[in-house]
Amino acid sequence: MRTLRRNRVAMAALLVLLAVVALCLLAPVYEHQVAHTDAFASNVSGTTVVDGKPSPILAPTTDGLGLGVVPIGPTWDLSHFLFGADGQGRDVAARLLYGGRNSLLIGFSAALLCCLLAAVFGVSAGYFGGIVDGVLSRVLDVIWAFPVYLLAICLSVVLLTGGLHVGPITIESGSLLLPVVILGLVYVPYVARPLRGQVLALREKEFISAAVGSGASDLRVMRREVLPNVLPTLIVFLPLMTSICMLTESALSFLSIGVQPPDASWGTIINDGLGLLYTRPAVALVPGVAIALSAVALNLLGDGVRDALDPKARLRGGDA
Amino acid sequence: MLRFALRRTASLVFVLFSISLLVFLIFFATPGSDPSARIAGRNASQATLTQVRSSFGFDRSLPVQYGLMMQHLFIDRDLTSYVNRGAKVLPQVSAAVPVTFSLVLGAAVIWVVVAIAGSLAAARWRGTWVDPVIMVIGVVGVSLPVYWVGEVVNLLTQSRFHDSLFRWVPPLGYAPLSAGVGTWALHLLFPWLTLAVLYAGVYARVLRGELVTALNEDYVRTARAKGVPERRVLVRHALRCSLIAVVSLFGLDFGALVGGYALLTEVVFGLQGIGKLTYDSLRNYDLPVIMATVIYAAFFVVVANALVDLLYARLDPRVRHV
Numbered sequence: 001m002r003t004l005r006r007n008r009v010a011m012a013a014l015l016v017l018l019a020v021v022a023l024c025l026l027a028p029v030y031e032h033q034v035a036h037t038d039a040f041a042s043n044v045s046g047t048t049v050v051d052g053k054p055s056p057i058l059a060p061t062t063d064g065l066g067l068g069v070v071p072i073g074p075t076w077d078l079s080h081f082l083f084g085a086d087g088q089g090r091d092v093a094a095r096l097l098y099g100g101r102n103s104l105l106i107g108f109s110a111a112l113l114c115c116l117l118a119a120v121f122g123v124s125a126g127y128f129g130g131i132v133d134g135v136l137s138r139v140l141d142v143i144w145a146f147p148v149y150l151l152a153i154c155l156s157v158v159l160l161t162g163g164l165h166v167g168p169i170t171i172e173s174g175s176l177l178l179p180v181v182i183l184g185l186v187y188v189p190y191v192a193r194p195l196r197g198q199v200l201a202l203r204e205k206e207f208i209s210a211a212v213g214s215g216a217s218d219l220r221v222m223r224r225e226v227l228p229n230v231l232p233t234l235i236v237f238l239p240l241m242t243s244i245c246m247l248t249e250s251a252l253s254f255l256s257i258g259v260q261p262p263d264a265s266w267g268t269i270i271n272d273g274l275g276l277l278y279t280r281p282a283v284a285l286v287p288g289v290a291i292a293l294s295a296v297a298l299n300l301l302g303d304g305v306r307d308a309l310d311p312k313a314r315l316r317g318g319d320a
Numbered sequence: 321m322l323r324f325a326l327r328r329t330a331s332l333v334f335v336l337f338s339i340s341l342l343v344f345l346i347f348f349a350t351p352g353s354d355p356s357a358r359i360a361g362r363n364a365s366q367a368t369l370t371q372v373r374s375s376f377g378f379d380r381s382l383p384v385q386y387g388l389m390m391q392h393l394f395i396d397r398d399l400t401s402y403v404n405r406g407a408k409v410l411p412q413v414s415a416a417v418p419v420t421f422s423l424v425l426g427a428a429v430i431w432v433v434v435a436i437a438g439s440l441a442a443a444r445w446r447g448t449w450v451d452p453v454i455m456v457i458g459v460v461g462v463s464l465p466v467y468w469v470g471e472v473v474n475l476l477t478q479s480r481f482h483d484s485l486f487r488w489v490p491p492l493g494y495a496p497l498s499a500g501v502g503t504w505a506l507h508l509l510f511p512w513l514t515l516a517v518l519y520a521g522v523y524a525r526v527l528r529g530e531l532v533t534a535l536n537e538d539y540v541r542t543a544r545a546k547g548v549p550e551r552r553v554l555v556r557h558a559l560r561c562s563l564i565a566v567v568s569l570f571g572l573d574f575g576a577l578v579g580g581y582a583l584l585t586e587v588v589f590g591l592q593g594i595g596k597l598t599y600d601s602l603r604n605y606d607l608p609v610i611m612a613t614v615i616y617a618a619f620f621v622v623v624a625n626a627l628v629d630l631l632y633a634r635l636d637p638r639v640r641h642v
Contacts, residue, residue: 141331142338145622147579150614154346157602157610161358164351247465251584254467255602270468277471278479285475288468295463303459 003308010304013297020294024104027097034079039095040262042088048080057089074282083282086272092283099264100290106179107246113184114241115234118191126199127222144189152248155182156257174260179252183245191237198230232309239305243298250291266291324633332626339618344386347611361403361605368402393615403606412597413612419494419593424582426508427515428574434516435523440554442524443531454528458521466581470514470588477510492590511589515581519573526569530562564636571628575621
């Protein structure tokens with residue numbers, strides 16, 4: 001912990017991350033108290049006041065056939081349309097904060113689910129060996145070989161049409177749980193494979209034989225002896241996987257198979273801004289900056305955690 | 321080597337079979353909604369649904385259904401898009417392949433060349449400003465959403481500076497090789513750079529680590545003792561060994577690229593490749609097309625990875641006995 005606290009880069013990253021999370025949590029406050037807007041209702045005929053003059057939120061286009069509309073651009077004024085409006089006249093700044101909630105929540109929950117599943121898979125494969133290991137490893141190999149985005153696209157497109165109903169579990173098709181489950185599943189091998197290798201090595205250690213010899217059940221040995229020893233690896237993976245899951249979520253949302261409208265995520269806002277790129281670039285650019293900022297912070301934090309928990313990795317990283 | 325090749329091929333066949341089975345289960349056996357309604361698309365007529373049901377054998381057992389799916393995909397190659405009024409799917413896929421190939425190969429060449437140059441510079445001037453710059457580019461590269469970088473590039477080259485600095489940039493879209501190598505490359509230049517930016521930093525960082533390790537090895541000391549010039553030591557002795565480590569990484573990332581980043585890049589730059597085809601089909605729920613692109617792209621990636629493994633084993637005999 002002390003090593004991590006001395007790491008200035010990692011601490012700065014953590015601060016940035018906490019600031020982003022805090023801002024996103026304040027989304028409703030910003031929406032109602034500061035911007036006085038509704039982030040989820042389209043506002044096609046509304047007007048707002050810029051420089052003392054009333055101006056329409058969606059103005060008719062002057063060039064071309066004059067059939068389209070141009071949303072209001074960034075006012076750089078916190079109280080209304082800080083980053084302008086999107087194609088439906090919604091406040092981009094307010095949607096950005098709500099989108100951040102979803103992107104970060106999905107990224108973190110998916111990473112958590114992924115690490116949890118990977119712990120179950122990796123520890124039981126490494127601990128039991130034999131047939132259990134054989135079957136689990138083959139399953140992991142297949143998921144590993146399947147390109148992540150393609151697998152996620154298949155799962156998303158099918159589950160979005162009808163939701164998921166397996167026995168007692170029912171996830172509706174618009175639910176945020178859907179991307180969490182999909183992302184958590186597709187990234188399992190990335191964590192489970194290194195974990196399994198570690199458990200295989202641990203299995204040969206004396207303290208495991210001692211625990212087994214003293215009559216502890218398999219479950220108890222795995223929980224009390226093996227798991228605490230691989231926990232640092234899981235902790236190192238968590239921020240890195242959060243960053244990866246968040247990036248993948250926004251990509252899926254950009255492809256319109258992630259978070260479903262009217263809900264927002266940083267990816268869906270970028271997708272909304274695609275058609276406005278040349279006239280109102282802020283709509284697409286701002287969420288991208290938010291994604292990049294959070295992902296860089298998560299990656300730097302992850303590197304810091306790794307250096308703190310495993311000093312040898314730092315040496316191997318080639319800082320010689 | 322032969323035993324390794326046989327074992328690797330066996331595992332390749334197993335993985336290909338499992339992936340096709342997985343795709344089959346996802347599309348046809350996921351509980352939730354009627355699979356024929358999925359294949360037929362939104363608001364399909366009753367006649368189309370009946371046609372889909374008999375074509376894919378949804379009234380028969382699962383193994384028969386799997387067989388029929390594979391037959392449509394690989395043997396008869398007559399998979400049909402119902403959303404797109406009976407258009408055959410596979411000709412669309414094969415028309416899109418050269419575009420995706422051009423995109424991925426060009427980007428890979430650029431990022432590997434840039435990474436090698438960067439890592440050599442970093443290893444040569446170790447401990448100077450080159451190191452942190454490469455590290456920062458690496459971290460930022462993996463953190464950027466590729467489609468967003470593409471949009472920024474478009475904004476600059478197609479709109480904001482199109483009348484001054486980037487007058488020479490052609491409009492978005494793909495130009496086939498038959499239109500001339502220059503035209504082809506010019507159309508793909510910015511998509512290539514967009515993809516390469518994301519990877520070059522990471523590769524330079526990995527390669528630099530390998531180079532630094534290699535420079536501490538005995539054979540490098542021997543070479544230096546013999547009076548081999550430093551530049552030659554770096555390129556001919558250290559780099560050759562370090563590149564081996566990058567080959568396996570490249571195999572993995574190449575797969576991720578074909579089945580992910582290239583898809584997003586094509587969408588942003590309007591290149592009619594596999595990715596754009598998938599994207600358009602996602603927009604109108606044209607599942608047969610998605611099924612075909614996913615299976616063909618996944619198969620391609622898996623086969624390419626197996627080839628990389630074989631190449632790796634050929635370069636480094638130690639791997640064969642793992």
